[in-house]
Amino acid sequence: MEMEGEIFEVIRVWMEGELSNFIKVWAAVFTALSYCYFAGRFAPKGIPRLLTVFPVLCLFLNLPLHLHTMHLGGMTAFFIAWLANFKLLMFAFDIGPLSDPSVSLPRFLFLACFPIKIQQNTRNPSHNKSKKGQQSLLSYAIKTLLVGVIVRAYDYTDQIGPILIQIIYCFHIYFGIEIILAMVAAMARALLGIELEPQFNEPYLSTSLQDFWGRRWNIMVTSILRPIVYVPVLRLSARFTRRQWAPLPAVFATFVVSAAMHELIFYYLGRVMPTFEITWFFLLHGVCLVVEIAIKKAVNGRWRFPQYVSGPLTVVFVITTGMWLFFPELIRCRGLDRALEEYAAFGAFVKDVGGALRFKPHNATTQ
Template sequence: MLGEEIKSFIKVWLIVLSSLCYCHFIAKTVPKGTKRLSFLLPVVCLFLLLPLKLNSPHLGGLTAFFIAWLANFKLLLFAFDRDPLNTHLSLPLFVTLACLPVKIQQNPSSIPELNKGISSSSSVNYAVKGLLLGIILRAYDYVEYMHPGFIKLLYSLHIYFFLEIVLAIGAAVVQSFSGLELEPQFNEPFLSTSLQDFWGKRWNLMVSSILRPTVYEPTLRFSSAVIGRKWAPLPSVFLTFVVSGVMHELMFYYLGRVSPTGEVTWFFLIHGVCLTVEIGLKKALRGWWRPPWVVTGPLTVGFVLGTGFWLIIPQFTRSKVDARSFEEYAELGALLRSCSERVLRVLWAK
């Protein structure tokens, strides 16, 4: 089963790479704007369908995130010659930036938060997180003895460690081949001081950087003309979370192939409302009073985990993503053991 899934995975990504070569060629001959968009829309539709060819929670989930969300949003920006893609990129770099969650770092000295994240994300840091992920996977053998709340915490940590490690490995591979400085995808979200800090500067920064030019900035320009620059960020932030909620519903559909129930969207609507209120209060108070991190930090992390336990984590069990993932780990372990035994037999024969 895993072997067939890997074959399908290779076929899907060969189609992805061919499609992106087409996009790169089109950009050289078709001017930016609605005309280029019309040539790119078939690829966008194709990228929405391709993840349905995969059933693996890991291979299919990552592919859906990479192409149905990130690559499609990048191509929509590219239609109008907006970053991160542009016509001056070489074909290999264009394909890499389009289909992988990486972004070239611009003006490193001007973004200390990201530099801080890069310095802290050392090899030791990732080794510790990899070890913790291994411990979590081993702990699943004893879930029948655990409290349901603790199991949800394990799932949450599993998702975070898995995403950070996989995205960091992808960025490291790209950086080793291209020599470019790439922005980190996470910046220690457990150190967040507020929802604004969590969503804007620490959690899944690639998504933030894609939603900003595609949703937030156009809405901000429109809102500024209607309600003024001071309060324009409020509806812009909320609409960004609405779009994020819809895209996360789509990601969960790819993972489980079950009809959406709306909980995932509600999670992002709740966070959108709370973040909008937080920004509004900050503007109203104008820095007059700012609670210490020892108060805001635990409240922020607790709120994210609490709402995640309530609305996000149950979706993994409802769609049996957790059970299928465990089966996949077992298949992968059996495959690795089989391969190692074959290698040992060959070496022993020599």
């Protein structure tokens, strides 16, 4: 009965407040980005343009506080407090996709707040694009099916065991995020007619931490952190150390910023003070990646782990450290329970709407 009461409470939030707040938040987002689009045409790049967009940066840090669900609130926080703010910072200094003077207002809005990146290479044959699109559809269909299986598996947590549950949790988060981001990218493709780069590149096939963080996991975040954090720190560190070792402080600085942004996102999700386990997760991975890069530079290709060894070691390391430092924060803010409640709430909402639509014609004929 207690679980049922929580589900009804989530339904009430969805119906009475969350959807309304969601619409208001995104209306404010598009209005603020429209201001940035037109103001950027007059404000010179650098400090003047930064001062122009600064009120919007503050607004985007505040808006996620008006949403409370894991899905609508969490994704909105990621899209505007992280992606949009970092892209606007790049826009202020005339770098990144928003700085292209030929970008129209609709494209500016989508590029600013959604995890999409226009493909630069347009010379691929059309039949290759069609084949790739079919493969992507099949991949997302399989992953959607797996999410359904995972959700059903949570009904048997007593029989599965805590360690296996956390491993399932890892794949649930990955599949869920990839499907949501793919839906956003598909919407942008349909509305703007542009080819988009994928957000993930099968991270479970990673052969090293450098491969995982640099080329496979959440590629959009990597592409944003590179010009705004990695490149400036790289230039600074190159003044004080040999060029060979200059990337190492830049890599670590990127993980420090990523840690801070993840702490902020988790605050939006749970509204509790951070325990900094998330920070330690990213600092640990930053140190390990710096060590990995340093060793690669030292041996200079003379020796390397076979991929059939380095691949499983990388995946096991990411999952193990995630279970140790990353997922406890999600558990504390009831991330899994709230997500499942929201699935139930959405299902009940669709069922109620469907029932109302079926009832209306019948009611009309009886009158």
